[in-house]
Amino acid sequence: MSDSPWWASRFAALAAIDPAFAGALDRHAEAQVDLLEQLLDLRPGEAVVDVGCGGGRHSILLHERGYNLTGVDISSEVLDVARSRWRARHAEDEGPGFLEGDMRELPVAGPFAAAILMDESLGVFDDDADHLRTLSGIADVVRPGGRLVIELFNPYFWSHRHTTQHLPPGSLAAGVDVVRTYRFDPIRGRVEDRAVVFDGTGRRELPTQSLRCWTPPEVLTLASASGFSAVEIFGSDGWKVPARPVRLDARTSAFMWVVATL
Ligand SMILES: C[S@@+](CC[C@H](N)C(=O)[O-])C[C@H]1O[C@@H](n2cnc3c(N)ncnc32)[C@H](O)[C@@H]1O
Numbered sequence: 001m002s003d004s005p006w007w008a009s010r011f012a013a014l015a016a017i018d019p020a021f022a023g024a025l026d027r028h029a030e031a032q033v034d035l036l037e038q039l040l041d042l043r044p045g046e047a048v049v050d051v052g053c054g055g056g057r058h059s060i061l062l063h064e065r066g067y068n069l070t071g072v073d074i075s076s077e078v079l080d081v082a083r084s085r086w087r088a089r090h091a092e093d094e095g096p097g098f099l100e101g102d103m104r105e106l107p108v109a110g111p112f113a114a115a116i117l118m119d120e121s122l123g124v125f126d127d128d129a130d131h132l133r134t135l136s137g138i139a140d141v142v143r144p145g146g147r148l149v150i151e152l153f154n155p156y157f158w159s160h161r162h163t164t165q166h167l168p169p170g171s172l173a174a175g176v177d178v179v180r181t182y183r184f185d186p187i188r189g190r191v192e193d194r195a196v197v198f199d200g201t202g203r204r205e206l207p208t209q210s211l212r213c214w215t216p217p218e219v220l221t222l223a224s225a226s227g228f229s230a231v232e233i234f235g236s237d238g239w240k241v242p243a244r245p246v247r248l249d250a251r252t253s254a255f256m257w258v259v260a261t262l
Contacts, residue, residue: 052121
């Protein structure tokens with residue numbers, strides 16, 4: 001791991017431009033949480049840890065649905081975004097706990113009924129030993145029988161998508177444009193993504209994101225090495241979140257939804 005990894009600055013830079021993003025808790029996040037509820041099979045009030053929680057989209061929506069959420073993220077800037085998003089919706093009520101910490105050494109004891117890693121929060125490290133350490137640490141704080149859901153890139157899909165695209169209309173505030181360029185590195189099994197933001201102040205390039213992209217057999221190995229079993233892998237149709245778990249398709253599923261039990 002380098003002294004100054006890209007993920008230490010990329011998400012702080014994203015938090016700084018948070019007002020540029022319209023509707024972070026929008027129908028896409030709601031649909032993800034609908035699917036999470038089916039996959040996690042929680043009882044009301046149960047505790048869930050959201051690892052790499054970012055601006056808290058899933059923590060906030062799950063907490064609002066009656067679960068007891070703790071979000072962990074390494075970036076104090078994105079945690080500030082998460083807290084202010086909660087305050088904007090609930091002036092008085094206490095929200096999820098948003099804690100600063102590295103996912104390899106979770107600052108929580110549990111036990112949690114479930115853990116989630118959403119929107120490619122798993123995959124940032126250069127060395128897979130760090131991903132294994134992350135999942136093993138999660139296994140230490142999830143109760144026996146508890147579930148883990150991880151949303152990951154599907155490498156079969158991304159392996160032939162060297163694309164440049166604008167973020168979809170409606171996801172950004174007026175006057176802002178974000179152009180992302182994706183390329184797949186087949187040797188390292190990683191998706192690299194450049195993002196350039198255009199707004200009233202000019203053009204800004206964010207630190208390039210480089211995410212490990214495991215094939216399903218590699219996911220099974222990683223999950224079982226960290227103590228999880230009964231692993232199932234579902235897909236999504238492009239970027240659209242399915243209403244029910246659907247079969248992973250090599251060509252059309254942009255994302256994989258991994259469900260495992262401790
Ligand atoms: C792509 S964002 C996803 C955020 C959130 N899960 C969501 O779906 O909106 C990945 C998040 O992982 C966090 N992260 C990256 N490396 C981390 C680490 N070592 N420990 C904890 N969080 C980390 C980043 O700060 C960022 O907020």
